[in-house]
Amino acid sequence: NPPEKAVVAPTVWCGLAEHHMDLGGTFTLDHSTYHALIRCLCRSIQRHGFRRICVVNGHGGNIHALHVISAELKQELDLRVLVCTYWTLPDVAKSFAEILEKQSNVLHAGEAETSMLLHLKPDLVDQDALQQADGPAELKMMGPGAYRWNSFKSMSPNGVIGFPSAASAEKGAKLLSAASEGLFRLLEEPDSWAD
Numbered sequence: 001n002p003p004e005k006a007v008v009a010p011t012v013w014c015g016l017a018e019h020h021m022d023l024g025g026t027f028t029l030d031h032s033t034y035h036a037l038i039r040c041l042c043r044s045i046q047r048h049g050f051r052r053i054c055v056v057n058g059h060g061g062n063i064h065a066l067h068v069i070s071a072e073l074k075q076e077l078d079l080r081v082l083v084c085t086y087w088t089l090p091d092v093a094k095s096f097a098e099i100l101e102k103q104s105n106v107l108h109a110g111e112a113e114t115s116m117l118l119h120l121k122p123d124l125v126d127q128d129a130l131q132q133a134d135g136p137a138e139l140k141m142m143g144p145g146a147y148r149w150n151s152f153k154s155m156s157p158n159g160v161i162g163f164p165s166a167a168s169a170e171k172g173a174k175l176l177s178a179a180s181e182g183l184f185r186l187l188e189e190p191d192s193w194a195d
Contacts (some may be wrong), residue, residue: 006054006187009045012037016061022153028100030064038069046079052193056183057085060108082192085178087112089186095178099171102163107139110162111177120174130167135160 017028029037042053066083073081086092086105096112097104106112118125135156152159155177186192 007050009041012041014022016065017059019061019149019152020159023159026061034065035069036073037074038066039073042069042073042079043077046077052080052082054082054084054183054187054192056177057083060085061151065178080188084183084186086183089182091185092182095182096175099174099178100166102141102166103137107162108135108156109133109160110135110164111144111166111171112162114164114167115172116175118167118169119176122169131165133158133160133164137162138185149173 001058014027014029016034017026018030020026021028038055042055045053055066055070057063063085066085070081070083073079087096093105096106099110100115103111112127114130118127135158139161140155155161
């Protein structure tokens with residue numbers, strides 16, 4: 001069977017980034033504003049006849065809030081809202097681990113994200129600064145079962161987690177292709193939309 005068509009809505013450019021506010025140029029929304037924004041957008045989409053929505057997330061700070069919003073919209077509007085953070089999809093994570101050299105997956109402004117930006121908008125990357133931009137190898141958080149909020153700057157003075165020095169446009173093209181293929185499989189999977 002040929003795949004059903006999907007409509008791609010405009011990107012929501014701002015989310016929950018309070019943890020980045022110590023770093024210059026950051027915009028953030030508070031939780032109630034972010035919830036209201038996503039809820040209003042999904043309601044608008046529903047009013048135009050759509051019954052299934054996939055919210056593709058690209059920011060770690062939004063993950064937990066989107067899970068809550070998805071549940072609320074299902075209860076409130078009987079709307080199927082599938083939420084995914086693209087790099088956590090199993091097929092995508094496996095592909096990313098094979099493509100990346102110094103990281104196993106997406107980290108903040110590291111090898112993966114910098115590679116994707118080099119592929120899409122190389123003029124936005126100061127390639128002369130990449131060799132000195134590496135940050136910690138991983139995000140240091142509390143252990144399993146515990147959480148304590150920290151400013152990102154307290155974990156990485158320049159906001160980088162990982163190794164942008166290992167980035168390349170070629171890797172970026174492969175990463176974006178793997179992410180697209182993983183999202184396509186997710187949307188085509190009947191279990192993604194089952195009650």
